[in-house]
Amino acid sequence: MGRPVTNFDADLAELCKDMFETMYDAEGVGLAAPQIGLDLRLFVMDCDGIKLIAANPQIVESSGEQSSPEGCLSVGKVPAVVPRPMIARLRAQDELGEWFEREAEGYAARAFMHETDHCDGKLFIDHLPKMRREMVIKRFKKEKNWK
Numbered sequence: 001m002g003r004p005v006t007n008f009d010a011d012l013a014e015l016c017k018d019m020f021e022t023m024y025d026a027e028g029v030g031l032a033a034p035q036i037g038l039d040l041r042l043f044v045m046d047c048d049g050i051k052l053i054a055a056n057p058q059i060v061e062s063s064g065e066q067s068s069p070e071g072c073l074s075v076g077k078v079p080a081v082v083p084r085p086m087i088a089r090l091r092a093q094d095e096l097g098e099w100f101e102r103e104a105e106g107y108a109a110r111a112f113m114h115e116t117d118h119c120d121g122k123l124f125i126d127h128l129p130k131m132r133r134e135m136v137i138k139r140f141k142k143e144k145n146w147k
């Protein structure tokens with residue numbers, strides 16, 4: 001589990017800018033600080049029309065279900081089908097430290113949960129059954145096409 005973000009200063013704004021650039025370069029829709037080796041509860045995303053910075057994110061509500069392929073820059077984008085709730089409500093702080101809540105459905109809801117998991121030290125493959133998880137890791141090791 002990462003450390004909470006406590007300093008909402010120019011350094012944080014700069015870091016978020018860098019994270020967006022890294023994410024766009026890698027053609028991802030979200031990037032969490034732990035993915036670039038920072039022990040911080042912070043992510044950026046731009047997915048399905050929702051672009052935001054989330055510091056100290058929490059999923060406060062979720063409902064329904066969806067089961068779609070999910071990928072991750074940390075495992076070379078090898079996709080795997082992960083069941084998730086269909087709708088999720090995110091509570092987080094922006095780069096100025098203001099708390100906000102945002103609800104999303106489908107792909108963007110999936111991104112909320114996926115990136116919040118990263119901040120909690122989890123990878124999406126942790127949601128998979130053991131055999132399926134080992135298959136994804138094996139494919140990942142073979143392809144190693146991540147940045």
Ligand SMILES: [Zn+2]
Pocket residue numbers: 071072073074114118
């Ligand atoms: Zn990821």
